[in-house]
Amino acid sequence: MRTLRGKIIFLTCCIVAGVSLLMGVYNYLLTVDNTMKMAIEGLAGETRLMAAHFRNGYDEMKNDLFVVSRTPPVQGMIRSMNNGDLDPLDQSTTSLWRHRMETIFKSVMDKRPHYTQMRYIGMADGGLELVRVNRNDSLLESVSPDMLQMKGEEPYMKATSGLDDGQVYFSEVTYNREHGKEDGTHLLTVRAIVPVYDERNVQFGVIVINADYQSLLRYVFAEIATDKQTFVVNQAGDYMQYMPGKGVTAFEYHNGYSTAPPDFIQKILGHPVKENYFLDDVHVDYVYRMGIPNASRNAYLDVVVRVPKKELLADAYQAQRETMVLALVLLGLSLLAATLFARRLTVPLRRMTENIKHAATSGESPVLPLELRDEIGELARAFHSLANELKESEAKSRAFLQYANDGSLPSTKGQSLKATTPPASEFSGTRRMRWWVRTSTC
Template identity: 35%
Template sequence: MRLTWAYNKYIGSFILGETFMFMTFRQKIVLLTALSVLLSSIAIVSTVYSKSAKEMKQEAIKVLAGDTRLVALKFQGAYDHIRNDTYIAANATAIEEIVNIAKNNKQSKDALPLWKKRLEDSFISIMKKKPYYTQMRFIGYHDNGREIVRVNHNDTGYERVKDTDLQYKGKEFYFEQAAALGYGEDYFSKITYNKEHGVVDPEKVPTLRSVVPVFDSKGDKFGFIVINVDYRLLLITQYRDIKPQKNTYIINEYGDYMEYSPKLGLLDLVLSGADQDSSLQHLQNPTAKERDEYFVETTDKIIYTVKINIAPNMADNFLRAVLIVPKREVLHSTSEVLYSIYILSVIMVFVSVLFSIIISHFLTRSLIKMSKELSHAADLRDYSLHDLPVNQNDEIGQIARAFDVLADELNKQRTG
């Protein structure tokens, strides 16, 4: 194999050498000029493209980072509103009165229905501003987590749940998580399908729960305010507000995500599917999970991600905003620059060839003239040379003068 390669290389070099040897001087000038310009153009194109590609990629990453942060802020703002609504409900006067009645510290229990109704009114007022709130509840800490007040939001409007239909939630996972909360702390649950009386709701609404504890006047835990959020509708609402232009993912710590694709539009919510999506697999790296902000570059994509802490008191309560752009989009402007340079290079080569043809004509004119004169003298056996460029001060003039001297010597020999 090596011998064959060496042989082919030798033959190729020989052929090129022979071809060059049989070219006229004028052709050699044109060829060498064209090759010089072509090689220079290639070097310039390579340098400019490399530098431009690097600078444009860095600029694109900066823009992508800014867009990702804006998306992250939008979704963080949505969670902040949910948290604020939960705190507002937890600090309502009706809550305080219900707690005091239950502790027998203020009024008779005859006033309890009135304060429950006022709390229901407060819940409805909050829910009307957020179409993705499906339930608001006041759940007791004791008595196996029995609901004290509950309002449902369904297709018919806002339903005030009767006392006889209130449920026990002490065995629900979010109740157990919320039991560890202290004063001023809050909690967002993982996404699960909503349950009624321990059975998954047939509508299978993916539900996020915002929980804030309620304490009595002595600082003892009395219960919780819980807002149920239709997580799919929450994400859809935020996506519609931000109107993304790039491929965008919102993913939580449990791997639930919703994707917006510029080609396909907003795709459905996927529960616990991040490890199956090739664009999100980099998030499964333990080191990546701890980082707040970074970018990943693959062969065909640039991926930027920003971590959003949604519960200050719980480090593992977070979202990630992920934006993805194809590399070809990032380097599109670079390709346009490269195309322009290519066109300019072709023009430069063409102009250089024309220029070298003109220059070579002037450079070789004297040589051609001298060649004809010498050929004519050789044919006639007359060495009297009258038309040599002996007055030129360059190398051609030196050769002409040397031939002139030689011709004089030959003529003297003939006549002598």
């Protein structure tokens, strides 16, 4: 490191390493930022698409209710019940209309395996059920008239009073209730209700679909077939998740979690933003909120897609590795180039130094690179000039010593000085001798 060549190489390597480090860090940070933005945009699109599938699950219930509410048995039962159990329009009895309604309910439930009940409930007589079909395992069973219940005190019945014709209401997710209390099956149920109006535009009753909430979510998950960890969370904190390679986990009800819920659930509960994402050291969670129209307490369903950060930033990490390799290659090439350049730069200087050392021991004149037009050439010419002056001085000194012994000294003006004293050798070290020396070198 003491040589000029070593210093040049070291300085070059330091500059290249420093620049490579700065550019690498800047490039990595820029790549991470751009990759994160693009990845989150892609994740947002995928999450919205999944949310659309879950919305379809609710839309199916809504459409089924709308279609069923427009079938002939709905108004036929109203006419027959208001006319002594005989429809004045076509002479159909209430029992016949009930059977026709049960058939329609069964045809709908047969295509919707997550539907557990369909009911036609009147507003009169304490909200008495008029028609009811239950799902018992794989069987669809009609409930006899003597087993029908009064549902007027149920929250969803009170909430549907005053709904517009065709407007669908979704209840909160609760355990299934029979005879005014939970039935003990712990079947989480969401209810969709549409009002029924008679010919006088007076609300006669409602049609209700009970859906197994867990089965509904599983039904939608089966349609999505995603390869990413996905959560669905409602406004109460109930959630279900899909794990790639493992499938859909059990539904977690907010009143009795089997395991601690992920941290992001507490972050998103009550969060007013429709879309957002959350970052931690390990994951990126993208949230899309799907509002449920005409639901109680402004109900909603959040769809959350969770992706490992290292997977999301895989391209950025690859760019980081490539940048490091490129920096090492540049450093190696710079080291090689600096070595060759320093060698070429210092070869004339080294040769000049060796020639001067050789001349000092041999007495020969050193060979100098006087033809160079750089700093080394200037140094060589300056040294050559200094060497010539030294030779001239030495020649004068030798001449002085030679003529001093003869009693005369050469003059720089072409004249001789006669000695008026004994030979110079006898006056060595005297003041006059010093005067002769000064005179001879003028």
